[in-house]
């Protein structure tokens with residue numbers, strides 16, 4: 001391809017998932033020329049009419065969206081679109097230990113908030129974001145574009161990064177932001193090092209209908225083999241049927257293999273028992289999917305004029321539903337630092353600007369990752385003394401209102 005045919009931008013964002021699309025909206029508020037690419041075809045219209053959910057068919061991938069993430073979507077003007085499709089707020093959270101009497105109850109009322117968070121299907125969020133993308137003249141959607149290779153280019157005294165697709169397209173920019181998910185191709189091609197290890201857990205996800213209403217509560221039971229969460233869903237924006245839940249059940253691979261192979265009848269029985277029949281019997285279940293869980297953290301988020309954000313920089317156990325919330329905080333901070341740098345007359349790939357982003361986000365992401373790792377190990381522990389201490393600890397924290405409230409505020413992203 002001749003150079004004249006290669007599109008050049010100030011910033012290319014690789015990956016239009018929840019993090020990449022949010023970042024694109026944030027940066028498009030500037031006069032920068034931005035390209036957002038994805039291997040999946042993006043419609044760029046995302047109209048409500050196309051995707052309004054009236055059926056009882058839910059996306060098996062959902063996210064517990066923190067208050068901080070919701071605030072971001074409100075600022076971007078996409079939250080009203082999400083609400084018009086469907087979203088379920090949860091006001092309470094019940095967490096308990098399968099091996100004993102330890103339990104904690106969190107309530108939004110305790111911290112004078114209307115809700116603890118919101119459960120949203122990932123596809124609803126990305127569609128709402130895609131609807132917003134079409135409103136910016138300085139934002140170009142390039143899809144489908146599957147990244148295959150990356151080249152560093154010197155052009156008219158500028159250092160540019162060029163991304164090349166499997167089908168021969170090329171695109172270049174002064175700054176490339178990798179938001180292309182856990183198996184980031186950009187991260188691999190640019191040679192970022194990562195610390196990673198297997199959680200030795202598979203996450204099984206599906207949707208179920210329960211006998212009793214979920215009462216706008218997120219239910220989580222810590223089993224020795226991994227945590228099981230029932231996340232509340234609603235059918236439409238106007239329907240208050242409280243009998244659907246999204247299931248995220250993390251478990252050892254051998255167990256996942258057995259549970260995936262069960263018939264629906266057997267699965268429903270085993271699932272109801274695993275959550276101690278808190279919501280009665282399971283009346284219906286959708287297809288089951290299972291994902292291997294790995295913890296991954298890039299050693300550096302910045303390498304010359306390439307930056308990592310979201311799952312491309314870090315993946316974390318879903319037990320506290322924090323993955324995309326951390327990624328959205330990355331997006332917010334990176335956009336803020338780039339804008340701040342521009343106002344100070346710095347270039348978008350100035351290392352001072354990019355490294356400030358890394359400093360602000362890396363420690364925060366790492367501390368949340370360690371916390372999740374600690375929880376996972378603590379609840380897998382079979383030693384009787386540890387189990388006893390764990391139960392006493394949970395019950396004590398439940399009674400210590402200031403500590404409990406601080407935990408809720410951190411999980412909601414209200415205290416960074």
Ligand SMILES: Cc1cc2nc3c(=O)[nH]c(=O)nc-3n(C[C@H](O)[C@H](O)[C@H](O)COP(=O)(O)OP(=O)(O)OC[C@H]3O[C@@H](n4cnc5c(N)ncnc54)[C@H](O)[C@@H]3O)c2cc1C
Nearest residue numbers: 015017018019039064147180181310311321322323324325
């Ligand atoms: C079972 C489970 C439950 C979870 N629950 C929660 C939760 O409750 N709350 C929460 O905050 N997080 C949760 N997470 C984590 C959350 O799903 C992720 O953190 C989030 O999806 C990451 O978003 P992202 O935009 O960084 O990456 P992704 O959503 O992975 O998006 C990456 C994008 O890049 C594109 N792409 C990838 N490769 C290429 C390529 N080579 N070329 C071009 N495009 C490419 C993809 O098509 C995609 O659109 C959960 C995760 C799992 C596994």
